[in-house]
């Protein structure tokens with residue numbers, strides 16, 4: 480069996496949905512990335528500024544790096560209608576199950592061990608690593624970077640994670656595929672905050688995913704209403720993508736839908752630190768922390784709640800955190816101003 484086939488078999492055995500190879504070389508859009516940094520589009524994500532040269536070129540990650548192995552893992556959950564009930568906040572689908580970092584990290588460790596036996600030395604990454612994952616995914620022919628900047632796979636659509644192993648093994652590269660967005664602009668048109676400023680250019684400082692997951696402080700007033708009932712991430716530019724018509728449910732049991740996805744928003748206001756940690760154990764939401772999560776919950780109640788929710792928000796006005804108090808007050812005012820319009 481050829482080395483390439485052996486590696487693809489390892490990926491399949493570990494449950495990955497796709498595995499492709501490309502050369503370890505400077506990322507094809509390293510200049511665009513530098514421009515993005517120079518324009519401070521990383522916002523609060525200061526960690527993106529750390530050693531940008533390394534992020535642009537995987538040869539700086541491992542001496543003798545020859546190949547980038549790019550992996551795709553489907554996370555599409557079976558939707559039981561959870562996202563449509565009133566009084567329930569919306570979590571991005573990628574967070575409906577257990578934290579993908581932990582799930583994929585385990586698989587990558589085993590992958591690296593198997594490659595060692597084939598004579599390779601490697602570093603592996605999923606999300607947190609200093610590598611432009613979508614550039615290498617495109618070069619390897621996993622899919623193409625859609626106008627939303629999300630990588631589209633011809634069979635999985637938008638609903639998959641990326642992971643990479645940078646290895647000294649010399650593997651024959653796969654062929655990139657053409658960009659198949661065509662004249663479609665659905666993702667650009669649907670974005671509630673106009674964060675996709677041009678095809679393939681997204682400004683995180685306008686993105687709901689950024690505000691609800693990465694942003695540390697108070698949410699700027701102009702973005703609070705467009706956030707709607709979202710409490711963690713945003714899927715709008717993914718949901719509308721026509722390439723999702725082929726998507727099937729993920730086979731990974733650890734991505735099975737967790738109970739918190741279906742919990743009434745007001746119940747989240749009752750969580751103390753320990754309850755929060757217990758409820759979101761092994762979930763990516765845990766890393767957000769209770770304070771920022773309740774900030775998001777207040778906005779979602781402010782946008783979708785009713786007068787009966789006001790007493791719950793009033794309780795939140797006694798929180799120690801100024802961040803929570805300020806967002807709870809905003810939510811009370813938003814509900815009141817809506818109901819005064821209705822009563823007029």
Ligand code: B12
Pocket residue numbers: 506508509511512515524571572573605606607608609610611612613614624627628629630631637638639640641642678679680681683686688689692693711712713714716717
């Ligand atoms: C920072 C980050 C974010 C930020 C910024 C996103 C962004 N678009 O930059 C925020 C918090 C907003 C975010 C949101 C989301 N993220 Co995120 N994120 C990342 C992270 C850590 C870095 C991305 C990055 O380098 N951004 C900098 C910009 C410049 O790079 P880029 O968007 O990848 O753009 C490249 C191309 O677009 C290209 N390019 C630029 N200009 C042009 C012009 C033309 C004409 C062309 C052809 C190409 C091109 O060059 C750029 C550099 O390579 C990656 C993991 C990683 N290490 O790569 C995950 C990652 C991109 N995120 C992921 C996910 C799942 C999401 C969300 C779907 C989560 C959610 N539902 O809320 C959203 C999607 C929002 C969106 N439209 O992108 C997945 C995406 C998987 C996929 N199928 O694409 C990744 C790969 C994590 C993973 N390992 O699976 N994310």
Ligand code: SF4
Pocket residue numbers: 627669670671672673674675681685686687688689713714715716717
């Ligand atoms: S994740 Fe939401 S806010 Fe961000 S670019 Fe996509 S649609 Fe716009």
Ligand code: SF4
Pocket residue numbers: 625626627631659660661663664665666667716719720721722
């Ligand atoms: S919605 Fe349309 S333009 Fe956007 S990524 Fe999907 S196919 Fe491309």
